[in-house]
Amino acid sequence: MRRFLKKQSVTAGLPPGSLVHIGEKRTTTPKLTLFQYDEESLHEEELKDISDLDLTKKKKMTRWINMDGVHDTAKVEELGNQIKLHPLTLEDIVNTDQRPKIEDYDKYLFIIIKMIYVDEHQQEITAEQISLVLFDSMVISFQEGEGDVFNTVRDRLRKGKGKIRKSGADYLLYALLDAIVDHYYVVLERVGTNLESLEDVVVHSPTPEILKEIYYLKQDLVVLRKSVWPLREVISGLQRLETPLIKDTTDIYLRDVYDHTIQTVDTIETYRDVTSGMMDIYLSSVSNKMNEVMKVLTIFASIFIPLTFIAGVYGMNFHLMPELEWTYGYPIILLIMGLVGGTMLLYFHRKGWL
Amino acid sequence: MRRFLKKQSVTAGLPPGSLVHIGEKRTTTPKLTLFQYDEESLHEEELKDISDLDLTKKKKMTRWINMDGVHDTAKVEELGNQIKLHPLTLEDIVNTDQRPKIEDYDKYLFIIIKMIYVDEHQQEITAEQISLVLFDSMVISFQEGEGDVFNTVRDRLRKGKGKIRKSGADYLLYALLDAIVDHYYVVLERVGTNLESLEDVVVHSPTPEILKEIYYLKQDLVVLRKSVWPLREVISGLQRLETPLIKDTTDIYLRDVYDHTIQTVDTIETYRDVTSGMMDIYLSSVSNKMNEVMKVLTIFASIFIPLTFIAGVYGMNFHLMPELEWTYGYPIILLIMGLVGGTMLLYFHRKGWL
């Protein structure tokens, strides 16, 4: 559950705009890459230093600056100052436990969103905070660490596939959002595959261990839900926003992203319903098993206890027990025992316990 | 649960408008049929090739083009280009895991909806995606495979029954939507019949197997609900839309479809309530059964265990046990045993366990 808790408390009481990194401590050096492109050309570059960033030249090109590693608050601040971000924006960028949101600072749009992917090493769902800043002809993206879901966007930029090189920064923003939301499907598919195999086990051969797996799956869904619900508001906010930063022609694409988000929300809700149903069936199969165990016990005990009693009676040492002297005493008593046992079996059969 | 999962992930990161078929792989050749009609005449034709489609001639007639088999993305694209559909529309048509929705592209209306029917071969509820495009005097419908719920509409067209031949493309759209929504009733009736027979079993003779059936029914309802809820928004969106494509005289018919949709939603919610109630009664009947088993065990054990103890005492081999030598020792002890057993029976009778 480590993912529920981030050390928010260290910022309690600090003045607004204090840059304190919240989140996993990382030691890697932040990496800064720059894409500059227009319809004809593309220039891709890794920036050693933020001061290398020259925002004046090549004015007509669209720029995408990506920064990996927001734990280096000094670098974030340096970059932020150069492109004139509000201190509160910077605070939100480095504090990686933000709720997804969209804010309109007139000069730029600021979007916080959760990128979700399956960490291949640890085989678990990981959420990373992406902050996106949209200027008139520039997008800046801030990530927690290296590794992201933007490779397809980079490829499309490099190869000039589709509309991406012909369109402006708002289309690039859309492309990045789309890549993030599309990746939710990948994660949900994985969850769905888990769900399918769990369902199989639960319905056909439930074991106590399955319970913990259902539990962890449920918690994963709680966390996913917490990321996706506000996303819905973010994207619809983006659509409704009246800002010159987003052109009318991009609206239709945002609507598409919005549809995908809604569908993700729907899928998560469906999965939650399915999980609850699985929990119910598990619990009741436990009850059924107990019932079966009880029946076996009851049948054995109820048949043999009276028989043992009869044997006990004729094991008594009274001097005067006439039955003991009868020639056929023993076989008669065995017959009686057989009859008692048979009657019991018949009774349980009628009850439907056999 | 195969129906929860479609391989959405393959499109992650592709540029918008990439036509990737999502859904069951089908190998059949797509089939294209064309209805052209006005009040006087009807022309029905199966198109071998999309280029056979001549949209210029017979301008005053209403056209309905139906395509079975959206897995053939090349054909969808060819048709789409000829009638000038937006790339995003085409993407949604071939990606058959869309949420029902309505989109207004000014020149045309685009509607995605789920057609639900019971597959007679596999005896299970099947959902297929229908995409409807409404132009000024043309409706195009895209289906996943052959077989649909539109035969009654075709009959009405052929026979010229009712208003359908006298009215325009918007009325045809209504007729198609109405056929789809009406078919939800057929499916719900089937679910309802299942529910009725399950209820009968649950109330009168619950078995562990019934639990799985309730579980699958519940999942079916979850899936149905996921299809029907957005339908509600789609139809009400269609009513509120201010578009010249839908004439005022059609509004009243759309209101009728809307009423049917609401009723479908209500019925599903009622079924969900009923299913929960059945789950409760099943679980508690399991408890009752266990209780009964426990009572039988307790009665047998509690009566015979003390008696066996008494027999055990007089089976001891002490040299000096005066009772053993008494003439009436044995009958007295049998009498005592009878009294103890009788007292126990009386006690359990008082407790209400007998």
Add this chain to the structure above:
Amino acid sequence: MRRFLKKQSVTAGLPPGSLVHIGEKRTTTPKLTLFQYDEESLHEEELKDISDLDLTKKKKMTRWINMDGVHDTAKVEELGNQIKLHPLTLEDIVNTDQRPKIEDYDKYLFIIIKMIYVDEHQQEITAEQISLVLFDSMVISFQEGEGDVFNTVRDRLRKGKGKIRKSGADYLLYALLDAIVDHYYVVLERVGTNLESLEDVVVHSPTPEILKEIYYLKQDLVVLRKSVWPLREVISGLQRLETPLIKDTTDIYLRDVYDHTIQTVDTIETYRDVTSGMMDIYLSSVSNKMNEVMKVLTIFASIFIPLTFIAGVYGMNFHLMPELEWTYGYPIILLIMGLVGGTMLLYFHRKGWL
């Protein structure tokens, strides 16, 4: 659960306005009655034939036409054509599985509502669909069968009690709605009385049968709720409607009906809460009973099993068992048994199981 299911499916795909009767098949001949009245006079008549209906004469009188038996679709159509109802209205009238709703057709208002009453023969709650059509000076009511809740309204008309003869058709509509909604109280009272007696049984002497009764009561509430919730929208829709058909002076009476509807909804919700509470208490009293049974079993078994073991030991036939030869062996062993049993009793007493 027969009440959940009506054969809606037969209309799937038919053109709108097709008159197909949905609902219980009835064989009785439809009955048509006409009330014509103004402040001074009242004319009551049973119409043999629809053509007897002369809508031209006596223009200043208010008319109430009541038709029992909408299964005779031909008659409904004949009447509908004479008073110029829209085909969709007629379709809704004969299809008696509609959701309560209100529709404004400019020339008339169309209201569908459920009349609920306790069928005295079958002792169960029955819902019947009433369709009400309000013209400028005429109300037409369509019922499924004979027998209704309007007798008090008829009496008030005949006796000229209250405002009813002095007011117009809209007041008559109010009076009919009020009679229907008031009858919900009668049904709810009956449900409440059941609830009270069930509660008594559940709290003081729960039996497994009670569970089924709670279950059926719950289903009844589900069905009632499905009828009453939309009623709320219908009445509030009626209040908000801007139509000349309803005079301002009638508004205050509609507000009164609305209040009653809200209260009915509240009562149903309260009953649902109470039913859930009863379910909980039943289930937990089952647990308690099981617990008690287990305790008796445990006490008996745990006391006598060790004693029987001791007896068993001295029933062994070893040649050399010194205790057997002691003069006081037998009483000593009985004493030991008494001590062991007493200790056990003390232990269980401490545990609070006795």
Add this chain to the structure above:
Amino acid sequence: MRRFLKKQSVTAGLPPGSLVHIGEKRTTTPKLTLFQYDEESLHEEELKDISDLDLTKKKKMTRWINMDGVHDTAKVEELGNQIKLHPLTLEDIVNTDQRPKIEDYDKYLFIIIKMIYVDEHQQEITAEQISLVLFDSMVISFQEGEGDVFNTVRDRLRKGKGKIRKSGADYLLYALLDAIVDHYYVVLERVGTNLESLEDVVVHSPTPEILKEIYYLKQDLVVLRKSVWPLREVISGLQRLETPLIKDTTDIYLRDVYDHTIQTVDTIETYRDVTSGMMDIYLSSVSNKMNEVMKVLTIFASIFIPLTFIAGVYGMNFHLMPELEWTYGYPIILLIMGLVGGTMLLYFHRKGWL
């Protein structure tokens, strides 16, 4: 649960404005008291007869007429006619099973509200309906019986404390509402005290009886909730109402009453949450107890059953059982028994059952 049910049905079908008393039958004579006051003087009087009421004189004074005993419909009607109340208002006053509501009749405001107090004789929560009518300079309050929560208001009037004598009828209305809402706290405190002591019992020594107490507490909360929820709408309706009957200076006081109402609602919801939590903990403590009982049974049975078997073996009467003749047969067998028992104890200890 008698409080859920009032004989509403008797009014079904009666014309609106029929005065039928719904509610507990009372035999006491209605009591009518009148307060007339302005800043300087106060005149308090018990009216023997309604005709004693002279509404013409002393025009500048504020009047408060209080009537105890609405079961006397004749008196209510007489008073109602004298102050010109609408027939529907009178119907609502005598029908004491109304939902709290506010209605604006232009000339007067009509408020129905539930007064809740703990009946000291029967030690249970009692709800009584209060109807308040606000005229320009007069408030009339109708109560079901004697005894109310207005004594503090009367005292403030008599002593001229605070603003009450200086302000008009709307302030008096506020004071009465405030007294009623404040009394909800008294009742909720009592419920809270019960909750606290129940929680103590549930957490530390749950007994089956506690369950019924939780159940009744829950039902009390259901009833309280039903009274308080609509109250919220009533008070906020009162605030939003644009009427000259309420002066702007009184708004701030109404806001205060509104805050109290919200807080009451919050407290009830919190109590409901707490009650559910207690139910859960009770049920699971029952499970735990059962578990403990089962463990004791299992330990005893599992230890002694094998030992008794061994004893039984050497109690067999075979002629040739060599062990029986061994000199140390008996002690050896006792040792073996000790070992078997010890092993079992060790096993259960490892399982954590001891």
Add this chain to the structure above:
Amino acid sequence: MRRFLKKQSVTAGLPPGSLVHIGEKRTTTPKLTLFQYDEESLHEEELKDISDLDLTKKKKMTRWINMDGVHDTAKVEELGNQIKLHPLTLEDIVNTDQRPKIEDYDKYLFIIIKMIYVDEHQQEITAEQISLVLFDSMVISFQEGEGDVFNTVRDRLRKGKGKIRKSGADYLLYALLDAIVDHYYVVLERVGTNLESLEDVVVHSPTPEILKEIYYLKQDLVVLRKSVWPLREVISGLQRLETPLIKDTTDIYLRDVYDHTIQTVDTIETYRDVTSGMMDIYLSSVSNKMNEVMKVLTIFASIFIPLTFIAGVYGMNFHLMPELEWTYGYPIILLIMGLVGGTMLLYFHRKGWL
């Protein structure tokens, strides 16, 4: 649960504006501190007496008056009169069981909010009511007792860090609100840590005691929720308020506080979900344990009960039991016993109970 209950009832029926302290009785003397500051200078002072407060001089400075100890109603009233607070404001300040709210009294804004912190002595979550009053250039804060979360704000004031000394009273209000809301994180982190360790115990080694801890945690969350939900409305109300008291430049900071509040709400809801999940897993692990106990009992009883019966049969004293005389009677019977026991073991193994 002492925290649910405060003696609200003592104010029932008192005139509005009656200052009655609700809440824990405290005996300490109230403490009054004053900060006066502008960009250049800061003056900090502890006021012995309220009359020391001179509101006329140093007009251009911003003032922050903090009062610890609202139980001294006389002092609160004295201060209130000097700064001209409405009597209802004063009543709310001393009644410390208010719901968080915001009220606009034109001349000043009045905010009630709950300050939540972990009491280090009693190790439990404590809520204290803070009332904030915002004038044009003055903030007054009222606290229940000494000790608060404002030290960081005081430090920033003293050191002149950030914008705080350069901005006005509205920014100070923001800073105080921010400090309070930030402290919710500290408390939630603590709750989260508890949750994590509880989860660990529940999943790996649940004990009955854990249940009570989950229960208390749940109640804590109920109380936290009750404080935080209205906070959301308060802050968003503050943002929407059109008042000259709050400058436009402060809006962006309030939006930040609002985001934090939403996130707090989200976290509480997530924790509630997690707690419910833990409850489920606990309950079902109890069921599993019971199942395991039952299985051990059943296996032991079912194996040895038939064997004991066989031994009992050959312990009978019939004179004619041929088997007893056989030379190999004893070993044969032992063999049979072994076979029976082995068969049982095999059967249980097949059942999967071993």
